[in-house]
Amino acid sequence: MDSIVGKSLPSFKLNAATKGEFSSIDNGSLKGKWSILLFYPLDFTFVCPTEIVAYDNAGAQFDQLGAKVFGVSVDSHFAHRVYQMTPRADGGVQGIQMPLIADLGGSLARALGVLTDAGIALRALLLVDPDGVVQHMTINNLSVGRNVEETLRLLEAFQFTKANGDVCPANWKAGAKTMKPNFDGLKSYMKDMK
Secondary structure (H helix, E strand, C coil), rough: CCCCCCCCCCCCEEEEEEEEEEEEEEEHHHHEEEEEEEEEECCCCCCHHHHHHHHHHHHHHHHHEEEEEEECCCCCCCHHHHHHCCCCHHHCCCCCCCCCEECCCCCHHHHCCECCCCHHHHHHHECCCCCCCEEEEEEEECCCCCCCHHHHHHHHHHHHHHHCEEECCCCCCCCCCEEEECHHHHHHHCCCCC
16 A cells, blocks of 8 residues: 555545534645644543543644644544543543544545554554645554654654755754755764764
């Protein structure tokens, strides 16, 4: 399967639940801002709520960077609503602000190559730029959650490169040295590298 990175997000229109209210989200509604699609296997499972709450807790940081995080699983928007209304002590994610998209049937997960044979999504994370182009994608197997700080770092790096044209070397963080994307830029950067 070809990678989606560097290409436009596939067209979709799916139901969602946000703070217990229903809406519809499509790929067009993501344009104009940076979006993070956080695919997870199922509501009411084990690693999933830890990720959802961690990313939701970082909502202000994503907002400052002009980005919005969307959770996505193969559950229905009705199940998402119940999940959002269930206390955290009972395995729910009560109080989150993040929209949870219902990819019922797994059409979007399948189009992205992250749907398992069992019909659930792997832990895929996509960074989508304001033009709807996927700039980054990672996929974890079911047993290991993702890192919010790394997502923020990657978001800042892709925003920087899109705005400035420079490229970001290994372990780059906001404010660190970047490189011009040519051989002279590499030589200049590498002469200071230990």
